[in-house]
Amino acid sequence: MVAPVPSVLRVRSSRWAMLFQKWSLTRILFPETLEVSADSIRTVRVRSFLLPWVKEEERMSLAKVSSVRRLKGVIWDRLILETSGGSNVLDLEGMRKRDAEAAAAAIMQRQAEWRLPGAALVS
Numbered sequence: 001m002v003a004p005v006p007s008v009l010r011v012r013s014s015r016w017a018m019l020f021q022k023w024s025l026t027r028i029l030f031p032e033t034l035e036v037s038a039d040s041i042r043t044v045r046v047r048s049f050l051l052p053w054v055k056e057e058e059r060m061s062l063a064k065v066s067s068v069r070r071l072k073g074v075i076w077d078r079l080i081l082e083t084s085g086g087s088n089v090l091d092l093e094g095m096r097k098r099d100a101e102a103a104a105a106a107i108m109q110r111q112a113e114w115r116l117p118g119a120a121l122v123s
Contacts, residue, residue: 009036009106017076017094025049027094034079034092036106041065041081043090060090062110070104072097079103 011034018027030046045056064083071078077100081090095103 007038009103010034011095011099011103013092013094014076014096021076021094031094032092034090034095034103036103036110038110041090041107043092058088058090060088062107065107065111068104068107070100077101081107 013027013031013033015028015031018024018031026046026049029049030052033044035042035044040059040061042057042059046052047054047056060081060083064085065081066084066086067080067082069080069082071080076094077097078091078093079095079100080092083089
């Protein structure tokens with residue numbers, strides 16, 4: 001049986017990963033955030049630690065997500081979300097393993113809920 005997914009799942013990059021991978025003070029202070037809701041995915045990236053209100057927010061409908069790739073590292077994981085049009089790729093790196101697994105499972109489960117009953121699954 002699959003565990004229920006909360007209404008909004010919010011995960012963020014590890015600050016330690018940003019310290020060792022990116023060497024970016026902004027990413028250490030304000031890690032990237034991924035939110036999975038019932039109908040969309042939202043990412044938030046702060047552009048400058050001097051101006052934390054300058055953010056890059058991106059929202060994508062779950063219907064537009066064509067693939068979810070989870071690249072497993074030794075310590076941290078990376079999620080790559082590709083769109084059906086192929087024009088926009090969401091790339092979140094430095095995620096804790098359990099957060100990346102929970103986010104990928106939530107996206108897959110929400111996409112399965114969007115499909116109509118009896119529809120053929122394309123793999």
